[in-house]
Amino acid sequence: xxxxxxxxxxxxxxxxxxxxxxxxxxxxxxxxxxxxxxxxxxxxxxxxxxxxxxxxxxxxxxxxxxxxxxxxxxxxxxxxxxxxxxxxxxxxxxxxxxxxxxxxxxxxxxxxxxxxxxxxxxxxxxxxxxxxxxxxxxxxxxxxxxxxxxxxxxxxxxxxxxxxxxxxxxxxxxxxxxxxxxxxxxxxxxxxxxxxxxxxxxxxxxxxxxxxxxxxxxxxxxxxxxxxxxxxxxxxxxxxxxxxxxxxxxxxxxxxxxxxxxxxxxxxxxxxxxxxxxxxxxxxxxxxxxxxxxxxxxxxxxxxxxxxxxxxxxxxxxxxxxxxxxxxx
Numbered sequence: 553x554x555x556x557x558x559x560x561x562x563x564x565x566x567x568x569x570x571x572x573x574x575x576x577x578x579x580x581x582x583x584x585x586x587x588x589x590x591x592x593x594x595x596x597x598x599x600x601x602x603x604x605x606x607x608x609x610x611x612x613x614x615x616x617x618x619x620x621x622x623x624x625x626x627x628x629x630x631x632x633x634x635x636x637x638x639x640x641x642x643x644x645x646x647x648x649x650x651x652x653x654x655x656x657x658x659x660x661x662x663x664x665x666x667x668x669x670x671x672x673x674x675x676x677x678x679x680x681x682x683x684x685x686x687x688x689x690x691x692x693x694x695x696x697x698x699x700x701x702x703x704x705x706x707x708x709x710x711x712x713x714x715x716x717x718x719x720x721x722x723x724x725x726x727x728x729x730x731x732x733x734x735x736x737x738x739x740x741x742x743x744x745x746x747x748x749x750x751x752x753x754x755x756x757x758x759x760x761x762x763x764x765x766x767x768x769x770x771x772x773x774x775x776x777x778x779x780x781x782x783x784x785x786x787x788x789x790x791x792x793x794x795x796x797x798x799x800x801x802x803x804x805x806x807x808x809x810x811x812x813x814x815x816x817x818x819x820x821x822x823x824x825x826x827x828x829x830x831x832x833x834x835x836x837x838x839x840x841x842x843x844x845x846x847x848x849x850x851x852x853x854x855x856x857x858x859x860x861x862x863x864x865x866x867x868x869x870x871x872x873x874x875x876x877x878x879x880x881x
Contacts, residue, residue, distance in 0.1 A: 555873060555874055555875045556818055556853075556873060556874045556875075557818055557874070557875055557877040557878070558758045558759075558781075558816050558817070558870070558874045558876060558877055559758060559759045559816075559817045559818065559819060559877035560757060560758060560759070560816065560821070561756045561814070561815070561823050562814070562815050562816070562822075562823035562824065562825040563753070563754045563755075563812065563813075563814050564752070564753050564812050564813050564815075564825045564826055564827070564828055564833055565751075565792075565811060565828060565863075566750065566809070566810075566812055566828045567750045567752055567809070568748070568749050568807070568809040569746075569747065569748070569750055569805045569808070570747040570748075570805070570808055571746075571803060571805070571806055572745065572746055572747075572795075572803060572805035572806070573586065573744055573745055573746065573803045574604050574608060575587050575603070575604040575605055585744070586602060586709050586744040587605065588600055588602055588709075589603040589699065591829065593704050593829050594829055594830040594831055597704075599704040601702035601703075602707055602708075602709045602748065603699050603700060603701045603702060603750075604699065604750070605699055605700075606696075606697035606698050606699050608700075609697040609700060609752075609754070609795070610693075610695060610697045612791050612796045613697070613788060613790075613791040614674065614678045614695075615641065615796060616786070616787040616794075617674060617677060617678070617784065618634075618638065618641050618674060620632075620783045620786050620787055620790075621634055621673045622634065622639070632783055633670070633671060633672060635649045635652055635674075635675065636649045636651065636652070638672050638673075638674040645674060645675050645678070645680045646671065646672050646675045647681070647682060647684070652667070652668070653682075653684055656668075656682070656687075661687070661689045661766050662766040662767040664682055664687070665682075665689065665691060665764050665766055665767070665771070666764055666767065666771045668680070668682065668691065669691075669771035669772060670771050670772065673780050673783065675691060676691070676694070677693070677694045677695060677780060678694075678695060679692050679693030679694070679695075689766075691765075692760075692765065694758070694761055694784070696754060696755040697754045698754065698827075700750045700752050701750060701751045701827075701829060702749070702750055702751075703749040703751055703829060706748050706749045707746065707747070707749060707750065708746065708747060709744055709746040709747075710744070745803060749809075751829045753825050754788070754825075755825060756784065758876045758877060759820075759876060759879050761777050761780050761876050762776065762780065768881065770878070770879075770881060774875070777875075780876075781874075781875065781876040782871050785867050785870055785871050786867075786871065788867065789863070789864055789867040792807075792810060792860065792863065793860065807860065809859070809860075810857075810863060811857060812828060812857060813834050813837050813838075813854055813855070813857070814855045814857065814863070814866055814867075815841065815852060815855070816853050816855075817844075817853070818851055818852075818853065819848050819851040819877075820877075820879075821844060821848060821851055821852070823852070824837050824840040824844065824852065824854075826840070834856060837854060838854060841854050
């Protein structure tokens with residue numbers, strides 16, 4: 553069976569997460585505050601709901617990609633190139649690689665991007681901004697995540713009382729009991745936990761893997777692009793299998809359900825996505841798919857899934873049977 557070329561890929565899903573605290577705004581006094589956002593839902597009304605930022609989800613996906621790139625994946629069996637900064641998962645990525653920044657000094661923006669794409673998988677897929685010595689050269693991310701937003705009426709946040717007792721500090725033998733008790737510290741705080749059904753939207757510009765947007769050409773060969781594509785797919789799967797984030801040590805999320813639609817295109821048009829805040833999102837995606845396939849026959853493929861295991865099997869099939877689309881250069 554011949555391999556399909558994937559130009560664009562999207563995931564629209566509803567995830568049921570219980571008792572998580574993946575994204576918080578900080579603390580006020582002894583109260584940890586969870587992130588809340590105002591949205592207009594499918595019913596046309598304004599709601600204030602719990603949410604996880606797209607930044608958080610992108611960081612989770614980037615960390616999974618980092619591990620796949622360092623250790624290799626099932627298909628390739630070897631690691632992928634990472635710059636010196638990304639080898640230690642530096643948030644500044646290749647901009648913190650002094651040797652690379654010295655290497656691109658005096659080179660054009662197009663030449664600098666070419667070198668960056670060849671040097672580092674994370675900078676290629678997750679994007680970066682090369683700065684320094686008058687340079688401000690962007691590399692747009694291949695990966696796009698929206699906010700993970702609680703569906704009104706079926707999402708809630710509560711605050712739970714916790715107390716921490718500190719160990720008794722050293723006291724002098726002649727201190728009285730009142731002084732001894734004063735040396736015992738009791739710290740009271742309140743920790744949030746959220747539960748509910750969350751709307752997830754994400755998009756992946758597969759054709760841009762290894763593509764130099766300035767020079768309008770690929771800096772990598774087909775084999776290298778395909779290896780990065782497979783690593784990206786694995787990292788997306790792991791993002792939903794293990795959503796890392798705040799307070800996982802004591803509040804690891806209960807992943808109860810994961811259902812939705814994965815769509816991808818085999819020609820130059822975007823993979824459709826509709827927010828699962830709309831209860832009819834799956835039907836809407838199918839309707840858009842039929843319209844697009846009317847314009848470009850067989851260009852859009854939709855793969856509905858009703859569980860995390862079904863989603864995992866779809867991603868596995870894509871890893872085994874598809875390759876990244878090559879733009880005309």
